[in-house]
Amino acid sequence: MKLNVTAQDVARLARVSQSAVSRTFTPGASVSEETRNKVMLAAQTLGYRPNALARSLITRRSRIIALVMSYLENQFYPLVIEKLSQKLQKQGYHVLMFISDLDEADAVLTEILQYQVDGIVMASTTLSTALAKTCADAGVPVVLFNRVPDTSALARHSTSSVTSNNYLGGRMVAELLLERGYRRLAFLAGLENSSTNQERERGFNDVLEEAGLAPYRREVGHYSFSGAQEATRKLFCSGPYPDAVFVANDHMAIAAMDVLRLELGLRVPEDVGVVGFDDVPQAAWGSYRLTTVVQSVEDMVSATVDLLHEQMQGEVNSRNVIVPCRIVERDSVRLHPSPDTAKSHQ
Amino acid sequence: MKLNVTAQDVARLARVSQSAVSRTFTPGASVSEETRNKVMLAAQTLGYRPNALARSLITRRSRIIALVMSYLENQFYPLVIEKLSQKLQKQGYHVLMFISDLDEADAVLTEILQYQVDGIVMASTTLSTALAKTCADAGVPVVLFNRVPDTSALARHSTSSVTSNNYLGGRMVAELLLERGYRRLAFLAGLENSSTNQERERGFNDVLEEAGLAPYRREVGHYSFSGAQEATRKLFCSGPYPDAVFVANDHMAIAAMDVLRLELGLRVPEDVGVVGFDDVPQAAWGSYRLTTVVQSVEDMVSATVDLLHEQMQGEVNSRNVIVPCRIVERDSVRLHPSPDTAKSHQ
Known part of the structure; x- marks a missing residue:
C-alpha cells in the first residue's frame, strides 16, 4: 500500500x-x-x-450524505437515487445507501450517525420525534423526501421536507375525471399512514364533495404491485362497476390496468378511466399510456440539495418545500364525456 | 454538538x-x-x-464499499443496488454511490480512492488497465459486476468479476427458438463493446451455425429504450420479416414488443417470437409476459460480496465467477412449431 x-x-x-x-x-x-x-x-x-476520511476529521465534513430508502419496487425511487447522486456528486458529495424496513428507520439512523455524515435524506419514510431530536443535537440536517414530518411540533421544528403538491394533484385528478363525464369514482389507496397517500386522497375527496359526490368505492393497495392487483379485483367484484379509478401511484396503476384489461376484460378508457401519480418512465410505455400526475424528480432533488446546503451552513429553521405538479394526459382517460354521460347530465 | x-x-x-x-x-x-x-x-x-470515520483511520477499514453505475434506466440495476445494499448492510458495510458516464469510469475512480473505501463494485462498466493497477497498488479490491475485465493480462490478473453465463444463455435462446419452429432469427444487440452483449450474441450465433443457419438480420439498440424502438423498426422495415427476435436485454425487449404490436400490428408470439435477457420485474407484467433468460440478482450479489471479502482478507488471486442462468417461459414464444413450419421441415 x-x-x-x-x-x-x-x-x-x-x-x-x-x-x-x-x-x-x-x-x-x-x-x-x-x-x-x-x-x-x-x-x-x-x-x-x-485521504477524505482524515480530512473529514479536521474539517468535520465527511462529504457523505446518507440516503435512507425503504423499498425500491416503485420505479420512482431508482430515479431519485440517480438524480440525487448525480447532483451531489457534481458538488463533491456522495450518497451512502441505507435500506430500511418501513418501521425500522430508527434502527438504521444509529448506524448512519456513526459515519459522521454531513446530512441525511430520508425517502419514502419518516423518523420518530426522538430521532429528529438526536439528529438536531448532533448537528446533522435531515430532509424528508416525498414525505412530510409527523405533526408533532418537535419533529416539524427540526426536520425539513420536500414533497410535490400532493393535495393539489389529488384535486386535479378529480377535476379531470368529472370534466370527462366519469361519475362513479373509486380511490385505490397506497400506504394509509403515508403523507403522500393522505394528501392525494384528501384533494380528490374534497373536489368530489364540492361536486356533491362521494368516493364511489375505496380499497387499499399499500403501494405494492400485488396489493394493487388484489385491490382492483375487490373494487370491481360487483356491479355497477366504478367508471374511473384514481390510483395513488403509477406503480399500482400499471398493476390495476393489467387486471382491468387482461383479467376482467374491461377497456381503458372506454369502460374505466385510470389515473396514476408520479409519471415513472413505465407510465409512458406503449402498453399503458397512463394519464398521470407528474412529480418532477429534478425539481424535488434540487430542492432537497438546496435544503441540505442551507442547513449544513447552519441555517436553523427547517422548511417544508412544496414543488408544483401537473397532469400529463395520455390514453387512460377519455378525451370527451361519453354520449351516455353527457345525456344523463343535460 | x-x-x-x-x-x-x-x-x-x-x-x-x-x-x-x-x-x-x-x-x-x-x-x-x-x-x-x-x-x-x-x-x-x-x-x-x-465515530466510524475515526475508527477507520485506526483499523484502516472504512466499512464503505463504492458502487459505480453508469446508468439506471435498465430496471435490472435498481435491483442490484437494493440487494447489494441489503446484503452488505447486514455485515456492517454500506454502499457509497458513484454515477459515471460509460467512458468516464476512470475519472470517478480517483474520487473513490479519496474515501478510503474497503472495496469497489463496478456495475455495467469496466476500468482501464492503468486504473486496475492503481487499485491493486492501493490494496483496494475491485469486482466487476455483469462485465468481465478487458482481455489484457494485467487487468484480468488484478480484477475479479461476476457475470451470469451469458454465452450459455445465448445458446439456450437459439435452441428454444429453433425447437419451436422459428427459422428467420434476428438479433437486437445492446452495447457492442460490452461483454454481456458479445457473449450472448456469440452463444446465439454458435447454435445457429451448428444448425446450418445464420442470423437473419441484426440491428443495434445500445441497451437503450429508444435505441431498441429504432432498431426494431429497422429489423422489420421490409419483408419477409424475421419470425423471431432475440433482444439482448429485457429493457429493450419491452420496447421492441410495443413497437411490434402497437406500431406494426404484429402478434407476439404468433407472428414474431421475442426473447429477452435479465428477467426484470416488468418482464412478468401482464401486458408483456416476456419469455426471457433469468439472471439471478441474488446469486450474483452473493458471489460479489464473497469475492470482496476474500480480497479484503488479502486473497491475491482474482477470480471470474460465472453464475448459472436459465430460461423462464412466459407467452412471447409459441409453445409448439406452427403447422406451416412443421410442414416445411417434414
Whole structure:
C-alpha cells in the first residue's frame, strides 16, 4: 500500500505551498489552473491520493450524505437515487445507501450517525420525534423526501421536507375525471399512514364533495404491485362497476390496468378511466399510456440539495418545500364525456 | 454538538471495560448479550455515538464499499443496488454511490480512492488497465459486476468479476427458438463493446451455425429504450420479416414488443417470437409476459460480496465467477412449431 506519500511530498515536487495541494483536492476551493496542473502532475507521479476520511476529521465534513430508502419496487425511487447522486456528486458529495424496513428507520439512523455524515435524506419514510431530536443535537440536517414530518411540533421544528403538491394533484385528478363525464369514482389507496397517500386522497375527496359526490368505492393497495392487483379485483367484484379509478401511484396503476384489461376484460378508457401519480418512465410505455400526475424528480432533488446546503451552513429553521405538479394526459382517460354521460347530465 | 462523550465515559457508567464498548459497536465482534445491553443503555443515557470515520483511520477499514453505475434506466440495476445494499448492510458495510458516464469510469475512480473505501463494485462498466493497477497498488479490491475485465493480462490478473453465463444463455435462446419452429432469427444487440452483449450474441450465433443457419438480420439498440424502438423498426422495415427476435436485454425487449404490436400490428408470439435477457420485474407484467433468460440478482450479489471479502482478507488471486442462468417461459414464444413450419421441415 502506498499510504506514505503526503501532501508535503507533493508540494515539494510541484514547488507549491502545502495549502495549494490541499485546495486542489478540496471540491469547490479556489486554485489557479496553473497551480492545479502542477499539483495533479506531481500527485500522479508520486501516486498520492488525499485521504477524505482524515480530512473529514479536521474539517468535520465527511462529504457523505446518507440516503435512507425503504423499498425500491416503485420505479420512482431508482430515479431519485440517480438524480440525487448525480447532483451531489457534481458538488463533491456522495450518497451512502441505507435500506430500511418501513418501521425500522430508527434502527438504521444509529448506524448512519456513526459515519459522521454531513446530512441525511430520508425517502419514502419518516423518523420518530426522538430521532429528529438526536439528529438536531448532533448537528446533522435531515430532509424528508416525498414525505412530510409527523405533526408533532418537535419533529416539524427540526426536520425539513420536500414533497410535490400532493393535495393539489389529488384535486386535479378529480377535476379531470368529472370534466370527462366519469361519475362513479373509486380511490385505490397506497400506504394509509403515508403523507403522500393522505394528501392525494384528501384533494380528490374534497373536489368530489364540492361536486356533491362521494368516493364511489375505496380499497387499499399499500403501494405494492400485488396489493394493487388484489385491490382492483375487490373494487370491481360487483356491479355497477366504478367508471374511473384514481390510483395513488403509477406503480399500482400499471398493476390495476393489467387486471382491468387482461383479467376482467374491461377497456381503458372506454369502460374505466385510470389515473396514476408520479409519471415513472413505465407510465409512458406503449402498453399503458397512463394519464398521470407528474412529480418532477429534478425539481424535488434540487430542492432537497438546496435544503441540505442551507442547513449544513447552519441555517436553523427547517422548511417544508412544496414543488408544483401537473397532469400529463395520455390514453387512460377519455378525451370527451361519453354520449351516455353527457345525456344523463343535460 | 455532543461530540465530547467518549467510549471511556460509557465504559465507566456501564461498569464494563473500554474494549467491551468498542466490541459492542464493531459489527461482527463478539460480546455477550448482557454486556451489550449495559453498554447500549449507558451509551443512550450519555448520547454517545462511536465515530466510524475515526475508527477507520485506526483499523484502516472504512466499512464503505463504492458502487459505480453508469446508468439506471435498465430496471435490472435498481435491483442490484437494493440487494447489494441489503446484503452488505447486514455485515456492517454500506454502499457509497458513484454515477459515471460509460467512458468516464476512470475519472470517478480517483474520487473513490479519496474515501478510503474497503472495496469497489463496478456495475455495467469496466476500468482501464492503468486504473486496475492503481487499485491493486492501493490494496483496494475491485469486482466487476455483469462485465468481465478487458482481455489484457494485467487487468484480468488484478480484477475479479461476476457475470451470469451469458454465452450459455445465448445458446439456450437459439435452441428454444429453433425447437419451436422459428427459422428467420434476428438479433437486437445492446452495447457492442460490452461483454454481456458479445457473449450472448456469440452463444446465439454458435447454435445457429451448428444448425446450418445464420442470423437473419441484426440491428443495434445500445441497451437503450429508444435505441431498441429504432432498431426494431429497422429489423422489420421490409419483408419477409424475421419470425423471431432475440433482444439482448429485457429493457429493450419491452420496447421492441410495443413497437411490434402497437406500431406494426404484429402478434407476439404468433407472428414474431421475442426473447429477452435479465428477467426484470416488468418482464412478468401482464401486458408483456416476456419469455426471457433469468439472471439471478441474488446469486450474483452473493458471489460479489464473497469475492470482496476474500480480497479484503488479502486473497491475491482474482477470480471470474460465472453464475448459472436459465430460461423462464412466459407467452412471447409459441409453445409448439406452427403447422406451416412443421410442414416445411417434414
